[in-house]
Amino acid sequence: MEKLQEETMTNSQIPKARKNGLVIQETGDEVLVYDVDSNRAHCLNRTAAFVWKSCDGRRSVPEIAALLGKELANKVDEDLVWLAIDQLSNESLLESGIRLKRSGFSRRDAIRKIGLAAAVTLPVVAMLSFPNGALAVTCAASYCGTNDPGNGCGGGQYCCNSGGLYRCQVAPCSTPC
Amino acid sequence: MHEAFQHDFETGRWSGRIGFALHGVSFGIRFDDAAAGEVVRRIVPRAALPSDYLSSEHRFSLISAGGDGANGLFFDTRDFEPVLKFDRLDGGTEKGLETKFQFALALAAAPRLFFLHAGAVAIGNIGVLVLGRTGSGKTTLVGELLRRGADLCTDDCAILDPAGNLYPNPAPLAVRTGDGRAFRGPEEFGSIAASRVVPVALVVAARYEHGAAWAPEAEASGGGAFNVLGNLFYPPAIREFPRETLGFAGLIAKRGIYSGTRGEATEVAEWIFGTIGRGHG
Structure with missing residues (x-):
């Protein structure tokens, strides 16, 4: 998971937010999402929520990074967006079938690099699982x-x-x- | 299962039945012997009002003399789903039955009422929730608030409506002792059980840590709502009402959720009274 496969960006890597089977509640800058299929809830902080809402299936990662930069009035590294996408993808909040990989991207390295800059809050996708039990x-x-x-x-x-x-x-x- | 219950009902298997309403939601429970009926009377929430069994929205059956494998509490209007099965209805079983009955009530009452795993008090006309898992020191903090003049809404299971109004659900505080739990009524803290509905204006999530100083942080609205979701009294209920449950959690979070570690409960209680006194909410 740390070292993702090397691939060049193609159209298949344009991220698209999943909408089906989700119940969405916006709370201020953050977003709560309940996944009906997995019976899990997610809380997206401001950065993760912005990236997720920007994943419309048309915008590329650099374009999303530029948009996020405007929103936060700060320069945003593409790695920050990849970090969000990585988490959103892991939590099945992006459409499946899209191979969201970036050349040489490593979550640990990205956190270290972006964290040091610290001008922007790192994206966080928290998860809460609910029992299906009777x-x-x-x-x-x-x-x-x-x-x-x-x-x-x-x-x-x-x-x-x-x-x-x-x-x-x-x-x-x-x-x- | 359904036919058997119906048949037994008609042939007089049941020795009695009780109807009750809990803040506008009506329930009924029937039982097959007099001792079981006494248990039912003890496990019905204290805030419940008598109601008509036959017109109740949600019905249960308690079978205690059914023989091998047949005893238990069943949720009739959910296709006779077993709530708790037991061999014998004794003191130990009764405690478990009370817990499970509350789960079932929480499930049945949603989304008109939401049950949270939380302590709650009324301070004047303001409701305060104390969120926290087992061992977080919830009961100690609730006790301290009672000593300072708050009224007890609940020690463990807060009942709220979708607008964030807190309903009384009083029961004795389960205070941990060296060898278990002791149950102490609000009067032992110089307080009374709340009898009015109050809007929640402040939520505290304090986790006990020896020697810690209380320096709470206001949670962001999403994180606060997430905290509320993590304290649903019967979490599986979200599956049936996800939109309403998320909306409820978001609304409570907007009232202000403060979290942190605490040392002495007195420090947090003082902060709560001070915060309310400064007009929070």
Whole structure:
């Protein structure tokens, strides 16, 4: 993941924001997105939200970088846009089938490089996963880590945090609450 | 499953039924013996008002004398989805049943009501939410707010409407002790249970860390909304009402969410009263 494949930019690399199966809520400069298919919510900070909204399937990365620069009244490195695109793509918020790679792009290097300049907030796409589980298999967060009967699992099962989800399991929890 | 329930109902399997309304949403639960009925009366939220079982929007069945594999709480109007199955309805089961019943109520009440995993108090005519996962020190902070004159809305499960109004859902505070939890009513903190609906004007997400000083940061609206989503009392409910849930989270975030680590709860409580006194909200 760190070192992405070397490719030249082609039309297939024009990013396009995914719209289908998403519920979108703008909150100030940031955007909340709920993905109906994956049952996950995302929070895009101002930079990530701007890049995402600019991915209209026509604009290239340099064009998006220029637009973002105007918006933020600062010079914006293309790597910043690639960094956003990388995260948006990982979270399935861009149309699939587009090969969004850039020659020699490395997320770690980009963060180091852009972070040092620090004139613009780095793009962040936070993710929150929700349980699909039926009532019977979920438990109360306040009882996490215990097999207390009050956890709602029944039968002495433990209530454990599984990636932010609270689920019942027979074995003691192996992850912190 | 459905036919069996119907048949049993008609042949008098049920010993009783209770209807109740929770802030405008009506529920009904039937039970198959008198002891189960006593349990039902104890797990119905204290803020509930009596209602008509037969016209209730959401109905449940509690079976405690059904024999092997048949006992449990079932959500009748969701195709008899099991809420909790158990062998015997004893004290331990009752605690779990109460938790799961609240999950089911949260699911059923959405999107007219949203349940958050949060403490909540009313200070004058202003509602304050205290967000936090288990072990974050939520109950300690709520207790400190009560000592300073706030009224208790809830210790653990805040009920709000889509406009951000906070409804009373009082229950004793579950205070951690060396060997478990002790339940203490608001009067033990010199306070009372809130009986009025108040708009939420301030949200605090304070995480306890020994020796930390409270220097909260205002969360950006998206991050704040995300924090609200992360504290949904029954998170799977978002799947059924995503648009309404995101809208609700965004609205609460706009009221002002402040997060940070705290040391002593007294420091945060003082800050909360000071912030409200300065006209926040």
